[in-house]
Amino acid sequence: xxxxxxxxxxxxxxxxxxxxxxxxxxxxxxxxxxxxxxxxxxxxxxxxxxxxxxxxxxxxxxxxxxxxxxxxxxxxxxxxxxxxxxxxxxxxxxxxxxxxxxxxxxxxxxxxxxxxxxxxxxxxxxxxxxxxxxxxxxxxxxxxxxxxxxxxxxxxxxxxxxxxxxxxxxxxxxxxxxxxxxxxxxxxxxxxxxxxxxxxxxxxxxxxxxxxxxxxxxxxxxxxxxxxxxxxxxxxxxxxxxxxxxxxxxxxxxxxxxxxxxxxxxxxxxxxxxxxxxxxxxxxxxxxxxxxxxxxxxxxxxxxxxxxxxxxxxxxxxxxxxxxxxxxxxxxxxxxxxxxxxxxxxxxxxxxxxxxxxxxxxxxxxxxxxxxxxxxxxxxxxxxxxxxxxxxxxxxxxxxxxxxxxxxxxxxxxxxxxxxxxxxxxxxxxxxxxxxxxxxxxxxxxxxxxxxxxxxxxxxxxxxxxxxxxxxxxxxxxxxxxxxxxxxxxxxxxxxxxxxxxxxxxxxxxxxxxxxxxxxxxxxxxxxxxxxxxxxxxxxxxxxxxxxxxxxxxxxxxxxxxxxxxxxxxxxxxxxxxxxxxxxxxxxxxxxxxxxxxxxxxxxxxxxxxxxxxxxxxxxxxxxxxxxxxxxxxxxxx
Amino acid sequence: xxxxxxxxxxxxxxxxxxxxxxxxxxxxxxxxxxxxxxxxxxxxxxxxxxxxxxxxxxxxxxxxxxxxxxxxxxxxxxxxxxxxxxxxxxxxxxxxxxxxxxxxxxxxxxxxxxxxxxxxxxxxxxxxxxxxxxxxxxx
Numbered sequence: 001x002x003x004x005x006x007x008x009x010x011x012x013x014x015x016x017x018x019x020x021x022x023x024x025x026x027x028x029x030x031x032x033x034x035x036x037x038x039x040x041x042x043x044x045x046x047x048x049x050x051x052x053x054x055x056x057x058x059x060x061x062x063x064x065x066x067x068x069x070x071x072x073x074x075x076x077x078x079x080x081x082x083x084x085x086x087x088x089x090x091x092x093x094x095x096x097x098x099x100x101x102x103x104x105x106x107x108x109x110x111x112x113x114x115x116x117x118x119x120x121x122x123x124x125x126x127x128x129x130x131x132x133x134x135x136x137x138x139x140x141x142x143x144x145x146x147x148x149x150x151x152x153x154x155x156x157x158x159x160x161x162x163x164x165x166x167x168x169x170x171x172x173x174x175x176x177x178x179x180x181x182x183x184x185x186x187x188x189x190x191x192x193x194x195x196x197x198x199x200x201x202x203x204x205x206x207x208x209x210x211x212x213x214x215x216x217x218x219x220x221x222x223x224x225x226x227x228x229x230x231x232x233x234x235x236x237x238x239x240x241x242x243x244x245x246x247x248x249x250x251x252x253x254x255x256x257x258x259x260x261x262x263x264x265x266x267x268x269x270x271x272x273x274x275x276x277x278x279x280x281x282x283x284x285x286x287x288x289x290x291x292x293x294x295x296x297x298x299x300x301x302x303x304x305x306x307x308x309x310x311x312x313x314x315x316x317x318x319x320x321x322x323x324x325x326x327x328x329x330x331x332x333x334x335x336x337x338x339x340x341x342x343x344x345x346x347x348x349x350x351x352x353x354x355x356x357x358x359x360x361x362x363x364x365x366x367x368x369x370x371x372x373x374x375x376x377x378x379x380x381x382x383x384x385x386x387x388x389x390x391x392x393x394x395x396x397x398x399x400x401x402x403x404x405x406x407x408x409x410x411x412x413x414x415x416x417x418x419x420x421x422x423x424x425x426x427x428x429x430x431x432x433x434x435x436x437x438x439x440x441x442x443x444x445x446x447x448x449x450x451x452x453x454x455x456x457x458x459x460x461x462x463x464x465x466x467x468x469x470x471x472x473x474x475x476x477x478x479x480x481x482x483x484x485x486x487x488x489x490x491x492x493x494x495x496x497x498x499x500x501x502x503x504x505x506x507x508x509x510x511x512x513x514x515x516x517x518x519x520x521x522x523x524x525x526x527x528x529x530x531x532x533x534x535x536x537x538x539x540x541x542x543x544x545x546x547x548x549x550x551x552x553x554x555x556x557x558x559x560x561x562x563x564x565x566x567x568x569x570x571x572x573x574x575x576x577x578x579x580x581x582x583x584x585x586x587x588x589x590x591x592x593x594x595x596x597x598x599x600x601x602x603x604x605x606x607x608x609x610x611x612x613x614x615x616x617x618x619x620x621x622x623x624x625x626x627x628x629x630x631x632x633x634x635x636x637x638x
Numbered sequence: 639x640x641x642x643x644x645x646x647x648x649x650x651x652x653x654x655x656x657x658x659x660x661x662x663x664x665x666x667x668x669x670x671x672x673x674x675x676x677x678x679x680x681x682x683x684x685x686x687x688x689x690x691x692x693x694x695x696x697x698x699x700x701x702x703x704x705x706x707x708x709x710x711x712x713x714x715x716x717x718x719x720x721x722x723x724x725x726x727x728x729x730x731x732x733x734x735x736x737x738x739x740x741x742x743x744x745x746x747x748x749x750x751x752x753x754x755x756x757x758x759x760x761x762x763x764x765x766x767x768x769x770x771x772x773x774x775x776x777x
Contacts, residue, residue, distance in 0.1 A: 231698035
């Protein structure tokens with residue numbers, strides 16, 4: 001190590017007289033007990049001792065780096081007090097600075113001086129190759145590098161986080177809701193429909209009704225297939241407890257966790273507890289809390305939470321569009337992990353989720369680039385809405401998504417607990433900041449790029465919306481995002497068909513299309529049925545040919561009945577018997593979904609990129625005060 | 639666990655669990671081919687396999703299979719109704735193994751709801767005056 005530091009450098013580098021651990025103890029920065037504990041962790045994980053002590057929160061990062069510099073006889077610089085020369089900072093390289101944790105600091109008489117955070121042999125050699133043999137090194141702290149990169153590259157970072165995706169693949173960006181050909185097509189369709197209505201209104205409405213019935217039947221058929229395929233043991237369990245126990249911590253990769261926060265000060269303590277509960281070596285965690293520059297309450301709450309050294313704050317400067325994917329893109333440049341996941345502010349993941357993801361990735365073929373953990377709610381008992389929401393999520397994540405995986409249909413990711421191979425997220429340009437369901441878009445984009453998405457047998461518990469208006473706001477954002485996503489991939493339907501294949505293409509229509517067309521169609525169909533049931537009017541007879549009537553009756557009776565049944569099964573397999581009975585009330589929940597869907601359509605026209613913030617921390621239930629904390633799907637390995 | 643965790647295509651293994659899928663496919667094919675005896679036999683196998691597996695372990699597929707098997711037997715013929723009755727009894731016995739009455743009732747619902755749904759649909763269609771579509775399945 002010392003040779004590398006000396007080679008080609010004019011500065012004197014002292015050989016470290018003793019191991020860093022002893023040196024830290026001698027300096028009074030670490031106790032003997034902590035050192036013994038850190039050495040024990042080092043033996044099992046193979047992480048550097050300093051990283052362990054900092055990550056565990058036993059040592060302030062600033063103290064450690066200052067001591068490390070003294071230990072190796074290097075100069076320590078505080079980049080806040082002694083900032084780098086801005087001319088040396090290359091805007092295009094901010095990602096490299098942030099992930100390799102170095103910065104060009106100054107140019108002195110002997111040449112370029114680079115500020116590094118660790119005198120790592122491999123890094124120093126790489127930097128010498130890049131900048132020439134004449135460079136010398138000073139030491140700084142990791143946080144200094146991150147803050148300086150954010151300060152000096154803020155404009156470029158902001159631009160990239162908004163436009164990188166659209167510049168790389170404008171055809172699949174939701175920056176424009178409709179392309180010109182789409183506008184023309186929709187206009188022509190409206191004109192044709194208006195003309196048909198003028199010519200023969202009854203026949204046109206009957207044809208429309210039949211087409212809607214057929215489409216909804218296809219959606220129902222797909223859901224039956226999904227439930228059947230997704231219920232297979234193969235898709236319900238990926239990892240066993242024995243495999244988890246046998247996992248060697250030394251072989252675990254660095255795991256980046258991105259947590260976007262906005263007006264979430266109230267849930268920061270829950271988040272801190274959830275992150276601390278993760279069963280993963282802290283020295284191999286790279287946690288980024290992504291904060292908005294104009295949200296001082298949350299920034300303050302994070303600072304007060306006393307988070308360990310493995311947690312870093314990334315502050316995104318305020319800009320439009322103010323969306324979660326933009327914040328994620330911003331933070332992606334700073335992520336150092338080979339694997340990466342996203343958690344929401346109120347998330348409580350299963351403690352072993354990261355290890356399960358590592359195992360599942362290891363066993364998966366190379367083209368599986370993302371694993372979606374199951375999502376569920378911890379406050380399901382709170383009120384009627386949370387019970388319905390939990391039923392819906394149980395079916396969606398425990399049955400539908402494994403079914404999509406089994407059938408090879410694109411999986412629209414959930415907004416949280418997606419585990420990625422980080423390099424692939426970078427390769428596809430990150431998230432689409434203009435799409436308000438960037439997660440669903442990314443899942444389909446992976447499949448379009450011939451990569452695959454799987455489902456992970458681990459659960460993240462979230463807070464279900466317990467307030468109706470808050471729920472409608474959240475749901476209308478989701479529906480708006482589904483419509484955006486569908487429109488994006490229908491810009492070039494033949495390209496989408498070619499890349500997804502027939503199965504994926506039809507599945508995309510029936511699953512994503514059904515997710516917004518079903519709720520949109522529900523109010524008129526339900527109203528028609530109720531009017532007919534009460535008055536027995538003959539008014540609707542022209543709309544229903546015998547075949548349409550059979551389809552409609554099938555959907556009304558068997559369709560709704562089967563959906564209720566599937567929700568019952570999902571509730572039962574989560575071991576929540578009371579929810580089984582609640583499934584009977586789903587039609588009332590569909591009504592709420594319809595309200596949200598129609599609001600989404602209105603918003604798509606008026607405010608397409610507006611991100612309706614879901615308020616968290618409204619529940620009176622604590623995430624840790626529940627009797628069903630552990631995963632409860634009764635499948636092998638759980 | 640092997641690479642089969644992420645199969646690219648549907649892989650078929652005739653293990654006990656997948657026997658149910660085979661039996662269901664056989665029953666549906668026999669119905670389509672208008673072979674009553676084969677359909678009844680396959681449906682009975684499907685149902686028997688479902689309840690046998692559920693009696694041993696409660697897995698998502700097994701419970702789903704149980705729920706679907708009763709209405710399948712109901713729509714076929716009076717002959718299979720007897721099997722359906724026996725299996726309905728079996729579902730009560732399986733449900734009774736739960737440790738509370740809400741759980742027992744919920745468990746029973748997940749096994750017999752499709753059967754109740756079928757009966758409800760039939761009653762509704764009768765009330766409307768429409769013919770029952772499964773009445774003439776083998777006529």
